[in-house]
Amino acid sequence: xxxxxxxxxxxxxxxxxxxxxxxxxxxxxxxxxxxxxxxxxxxxxxxxxxxxxxxxxxxxxxxxxxxxxxxxxxxxxxxxxxxxxxxxxxxxxxxxxxxxxxxxxxxxxxxxxxxxxxxxxxxxxxxxxxxxxxxxxxxxxxxxxxxxxxxxxxxxxxxxxxxxxxxxxxxxxxxxxxxxxxxxxxxxxxxxxxxxxxxxxxxxxxxxxxxxxxxxxxxxxxxxxxxxxxxxxxxxxxxxxxxxxxxxxxxxxxxxxxxxxxxxxxxxxxxxxxxxxxxxxxxxxxxxxxxxxxxxxxxxxxxxxxxxxxxxxxxxxxxxxxxxxxxxxxxxxxxxxxxxxxxxxxxxxxxxxxxxxxxxxxxxxxxxxxxxxxxxxxx
Ligand SMILES: Cc1cc2nc3c(=O)[nH]c(=O)nc-3n(C[C@H](O)[C@H](O)[C@H](O)COP(=O)(O)OP(=O)(O)OC[C@H]3O[C@@H](n4cnc5c(N)ncnc54)[C@H](O)[C@@H]3O)c2cc1C
Numbered sequence: 001x002x003x004x005x006x007x008x009x010x011x012x013x014x015x016x017x018x019x020x021x022x023x024x025x026x027x028x029x030x031x032x033x034x035x036x037x038x039x040x041x042x043x044x045x046x047x048x049x050x051x052x053x054x055x056x057x058x059x060x061x062x063x064x065x066x067x068x069x070x071x072x073x074x075x076x077x078x079x080x081x082x083x084x085x086x087x088x089x090x091x092x093x094x095x096x097x098x099x100x101x102x103x104x105x106x107x108x109x110x111x112x113x114x115x116x117x118x119x120x121x122x123x124x125x126x127x128x129x130x131x132x133x134x135x136x137x138x139x140x141x142x143x144x145x146x147x148x149x150x151x152x153x154x155x156x157x158x159x160x161x162x163x164x165x166x167x168x169x170x171x172x173x174x175x176x177x178x179x180x181x182x183x184x185x186x187x188x189x190x191x192x193x194x195x196x197x198x199x200x201x202x203x204x205x206x207x208x209x210x211x212x213x214x215x216x217x218x219x220x221x222x223x224x225x226x227x228x229x230x231x232x233x234x235x236x237x238x239x240x241x242x243x244x245x246x247x248x249x250x251x252x253x254x255x256x257x258x259x260x261x262x263x264x265x266x267x268x269x270x271x272x273x274x275x276x277x278x279x280x281x282x283x284x285x286x287x288x289x290x291x292x293x294x295x296x297x298x299x300x301x302x303x304x305x306x307x308x309x310x311x312x313x314x315x316x317x318x319x320x321x322x323x324x325x326x327x328x329x330x331x332x333x334x335x336x337x338x339x340x341x342x343x344x345x346x347x348x349x350x351x352x353x354x355x356x357x358x359x360x361x362x363x364x365x366x367x368x369x370x371x372x373x374x375x376x377x378x379x
């Protein structure tokens with residue numbers, strides 16, 4: 001398998017790296033502290049074409065492959081995982097799902113705004129009693145003929161307060177279980193749609209996570225994605241691709257922490273020499289470098305599988321499981337290499353350590369990835 005990047009992919013990598021350095025780095029600590037959403041930065045990401053990277057240019061997208069998307073995700077995540085989660089949800093969970101399964105009218109109306117950053121999207125599956133067990137949907141979408149009436153609560157929704165376009169998963173026919181679930185597009189401001197308070201989080205604090213409350217929200221039938229009962233399949237197929245994006249986010253967090261630790265180890269002196277000359281530190285760096293490269297190959301493989309039309313459920317789950325583990329372990333070691341400086345905000349690694357944890361939780365916890373992987377290898 002050839003993992004080398006072509007000229008276009010190298011240019012995207014460079015553009016993402018430049019963007020992260022020039023637009024994201026300066027205020028990343030302040031945004032994290034204040035839990036401030038990167039509003040201006042997201043607008044600029046849209047102008048760069050990074051919010052609808054894989055979408056056909058006729059809908060305002062960049063028409064790129066998944067590999068280009070993961071390369072960009074890695075570079076942005078090295079500096080600011082709060083910005084990269086907005087990018088990931090918009091690209092993988094909202095734009096991809098709409099382009100693949102939406103009607104022409106939905107694409108014209110919503111996708112063209114989501115790809116440019118005029119609108120931000122949110123993907124609303126989780127509920128207080130339906131996280132890993134996503135089939136236990138309590139939110140209902142009652143069929144009223146030409147429209148649905150939606151009632152219920154979603155929680156943990158990324159871009160919950162800042163989005164304009166929400167894809168909401170809801171149960172229409174309880175007797176049909178997961179085959180009775182629909183995916184509906186709901187716009188911000190729809191009567192009866194309330195946004196709950198913002199969560200105060202451990203990591204990715206610049207991102208905007210809310211619960212959403214639906215009280216008799218009227219949703220026209222033309223806002224349903226796909227056939228009646230397609231909602232659960234839509235959510236699972238969309239999340240399978242989303243995992244590749246989160247795996248790339250985890251890879252970027254790990255690589256960012258490693259780069260900082262490598263630099264610091266060559267500057268900081270202890271016992272009359274740079275700490276990189278102590279084998280205990282050099283071996284940590286060797287492990288980090290090796291594990292990050294292994295994670296990168298898994299992430300690239302899953303992206304290439306998707307681009308080649310191969311099944312990517314298994315490779316995406318393996319990439320997310322492994323890259324998120326590497327992100328957690330690498331960031332903890334990066335803090336260790338920084339000693340006391342690792343424990344304060346100015347050196348960035350403590351933030352990367354806090355940000356790493358979420359990659360083992362959202363879009364399917366590590367335990368759920370192991371269920372996906374074991375089912376695939378045992379069938
Ligand atoms: C910051 C943040 C952003 C998020 N963004 C979104 C979003 O945009 N949209 C959205 O829909 N959701 C979002 N989520 C929700 C996220 O996907 C869920 O938190 C996640 O799927 C886990 O669900 P849960 O929290 O209910 O945990 P639970 O499902 O209650 O799991 C608790 C623990 O039990 C384990 N567990 C559960 N079932 C099994 C099993 N069968 N076998 C083994 N172990 C099991 C889990 O792995 C976990 O360790 C977000 C969450 C956070 C924290």
